[in-house]
Amino acid sequence: MVSRYAQLMSIVVEALVRSEGRLSETEAAALISRSPRRFRGIFLEVYGETFRVVRVRVRMQAAARRLRETSESVAAISQRLGYSRPTKLMVSFKREFRVTPAQYRKIKIV
Numbered sequence: 001m002v003s004r005y006a007q008l009m010s011i012v013v014e015a016l017v018r019s020e021g022r023l024s025e026t027e028a029a030a031l032i033s034r035s036p037r038r039f040r041g042i043f044l045e046v047y048g049e050t051f052r053v054v055r056v057r058v059r060m061q062a063a064a065r066r067l068r069e070t071s072e073s074v075a076a077i078s079q080r081l082g083y084s085r086p087t088k089l090m091v092s093f094k095r096e097f098r099v100t101p102a103q104y105r106k107i108k109i110v
Helices: 002-018 025-029 036-047 053-068 074-080 088-098 099-108
Strands: none
Touching: 002 025, 002 036, 002 053, 025 036, 025 053, 025 099, 036 053, 053 074, 053 088, 053 099, 074 099, 088 099
16 A cells, blocks of 8 residues: 555655745645545655654754755745744754854855
8 A cells, every 4th residue: 555655745745845845734635635644644644754743854964964055044044944033943953963153054064
């Protein structure tokens, strides 16, 4: 059954990456014509983790890429990625990479 849904979920993950993590769970479910509840179950079955966890990871990768490749401020990056406040991005970023966005940019971690 997992392989049956793997192709659908790959469409969702591609859209999630293209949106830099801004795709909501409701939008993702609609993308594959499933209810949000059914979507959550399928996503967990295929990837072994929740959509929310994957979404945060995608957002952090997008933030890291922007920190490496642009001179955008952390505030601008946080707004672009859909965070309500820069501090929310900073907390998530530090949890993921164990350094602040400013430290990451300074040491240019790859």
